[in-house]
Amino acid sequence: MNDPAIAAHGLRKSYGDKVVLDGVDLSVPEGTIFSLLGPNGAGKTTAVKILTTLISPDPASGAIRVGGHDLATAPQAVRAAIGVTGQFSAVDNLITGEENMLLMADLHHLSKVEGRRTAARLIERFDLVDAARRPASTYSGGMKRRLDLAMTLVGNPRVIFLDEPTTGLDPRSRHDMWVIIRELVADGATVFLTTQYLEEADELADRIAVLHDGRIAAEGTASELKRLVPGGHVRLRFTDPDAYRAAARALGRASRDDEALALRVPSDGGQRDLRAVLDLLDANAIEADELTVHTPDLDDVFFALTSPRRPLESVR
Amino acid sequence: MSTVALTARDSSTMLRRNLLHARRYPSLTLNLLLTPIMLLLLFVYILGDALGSGIGGGDRSDYLAYVVPGLLLMTIGSTVIGTAVSVSNDMTEGIIARFRTMAIHRGSVLVGHVVGSVLQSVLSVVLVGAVAVAIGFRSTDAGVLDWLAALGLLALFALALTWIAVGMGLVSPNAEAASNNAMPLILLPLLSSAFVPLHAMPGWFQPIAEYQPFTPAIETLRGLLLGAQIGHNGWLAVGWCVGLAVLGYVWSTSRFDRDPA
Incomplete structure (x- = not known):
């Protein structure tokens, strides 16, 4: 069995009283894209800085291995295995x-x-x-970022760290960057990606960890994470008020929006659930003008997990 | 690759980077070169007559001979201010973070700065020396060995001041602070025997002026180029240079090894 490309146990870092990373466990299998997702200040960059040997973790941290080498005892071997493209361009501007x-x-x-x-x-x-x-x-922002990444790839790194690689880029450059990142993994590299864009993690990552206040609030595939939050429903919209009222009677558990003549029926978005709704409508000879299935997106997950008002239960 | 070969290779790569910077952006170097040349002309043509008679009945050309060794060392002081500024600038660049995450010799970034800066100092000294010769400076009875020894001392002095300047650049948050922090390196010659002899200074101050790093180096240069007595100044000068170089090296590397903010 292969060692994971990145394995960290109880990663901790504080500056004075301020705890930035409060016991983070990470395991990234070789040849995959792992995304560390979190708002600004969550500790994403600090995690990257530690994993890339730029700064040292607190002594209380557990073992950290990157590219098969121990970070504390063999930092040069780790450096030989990795490539880093940071949030702020690491190019020599004068040349x-x-x-x-x-x-x-x-x-x-x-x-x-x-x-x-x-x-x-x-x-x-x-x-x-x-x-x-x-x-x-x-160079423009997008060009600088491309040069930055090109420089990172000169050494043919097996593990590539990308700290917010698309922050500040225009949509076009951002899309180009996504294509490049997919190619890197196709070539066999492991990518550790931080981002504050849910769409980006959803688009690219095999696994996503949501970092919040220095801890991993949740971890899994995009769809696993989406299942963590409620909020999936089927929305039915009508133009005929009679049909609307009939449907509301037939589907007792729906919540009504009388203004828009729309019903929201709680649903997991699965086939069985959807058929039950349709069968009920058919049995009552009601025809909806529009039917949309809403599954929770990563935004819902993100806000649910990182909302400061909602205390977090462990969801791992 | 062995550690020594790795160190040499990475350091020479970094040196090439620094020389490239200096070649692309020569204005900083030229500005710093201008200061000692202006001072040379000022002290010889404007103040030379008065100061020449002050140092013992000489005229302007005697004063030219007197002031050149000090100005050559001041040229080094001026050049290394540029070193402090460019190290400080460099540390704010993202590329340094990249270097830290690469499997290269750690100190090579600093060694590149130091070697580049020493080369620049030597070049500046040669240029200022050439101006001095052009306006009439002549070394009396200095042989080839004396000249080589003088150049060696200047290079060693440059090495010492450069390592100190690198440390100052590393502890300075920005270029302005680096320039201010390194200012003593160009002011110190004013408190040495560069412009007036020690015996013309107040008695309480003479010991300070006599044993600060610049005076022994100046007196040694005077001995080598003009045939004055060197005495204990030679060893004192070399001692200061080695001491400052080691101190600057230890200070700079330990500072660079720390976690960046």
């Missing part, structure tokens, strides 16, 4: 994109020929050919 790439090639101890080839290949792949000879300070 050109190409020079940045060659700098990375040198630091990964590639030969001159190999370095040039790798740089050229990645510059091409990340669509930076035209900009390669301009100083990185002149």
Whole structure:
């Protein structure tokens, strides 16, 4: 059995009295995308900084292994296995994109020929050919982020950390980044992704952990997480007030919206549940003008889990 | 790759990066070079007559000979202010965080700054020296060995001040603070025997001026280039340089090894 690419037990970090990470357990299998989801200030970046050896965890933390190496005893081996693209671009703004790439090639101890080839290949792949000879300070946000990621990939890392890789990008650049991230995993890498966008986690991640106040509030696949919160329903809308009233009588448990002539019938969105509603309508010869199934989305999960007013029960 | 080879390779990569920066953005270097050249011209052409008679009946050309060793060292002080500023600037860049997460020799970032800065200092010293020669500075009875020894001392002095400046750059939150923190490195020559001899200073101050790092180095340079007595100043100068270099190195690396904020 393979070691997980990332395994952390009881990850803790505090600055003075402020507890940022309060015992976080993480396990990310090789070749998957794992998303750490949370609002600003939840501790996502701190977790990435620790897992990438940038800062040290509190001594009370348990064992942390990344890429099969222990973070405390073999940090250089961890560094050799990982690539990091942080939230703030980690490019040298004073030199050109190409020079940045060659700098990375040198630091990964590639030969001159190999370095040039790798740089050229990645510059091409990340669509930076035209900009390669301009100083990185002149790049747009999306270009900088692409250069940043291209630099991360020079060393062929097996575990890639992406800290909010699409924050501040326009929709187009964001979509491009998603395509790139999927390709990374297709090539066999493991991706640890932090994001504050639910859509992004839903779109990309095999598993999602919701980080809230320094703890994992919930963890699972997107659909597992969605099942955690109630709120699924079938919505029926009518144009004929008589049909509306008849339906309301037939479906006793529906909540009524008399203004819109719409009914909300609680439902898990499953086939059986849906058929029961339809059968009931058919039996009473009622025809709805519009039927929509609403399953809870990650937004519902997120707000339910991270709402400060609602005390959290353990949902793991 | 062995540790030594890894250190050398990564450090030379970082040095190339620093030299690239200096070549792309030469204005900082040139600005800092301008200060000692202006001072040289000021002290020789404006103040030279008065100060020349003050140091013992000499004229302007005597004063030129007197002031050049101090100004060469001041050139180093001026150059390393640029080092403190660029280290401080560099630390705010995301690329440094990237370096910290890569399997490279940790200190190579700093070594790159130091070697680049020492090269820059030596280059600046040569330029200021050339200006001095152009306006009439001549070394009396200095042989090739004396010249080499003088250049060696200047390089060692640059190494010492650079490591201190790197430490100052690392503890400074921004470029302005770095520039202020490193200011003593260019003010210290004013409190040395660079411009007036020690015996012209108040008695209580003479010991301070005599044993601060600049004076022994200045007196040693005077000995090498102009044939004055070096005495204990040679060892004192080398001692100061080695001491400051080691102190700056230990300070800078321990500071750099700390978790970034």
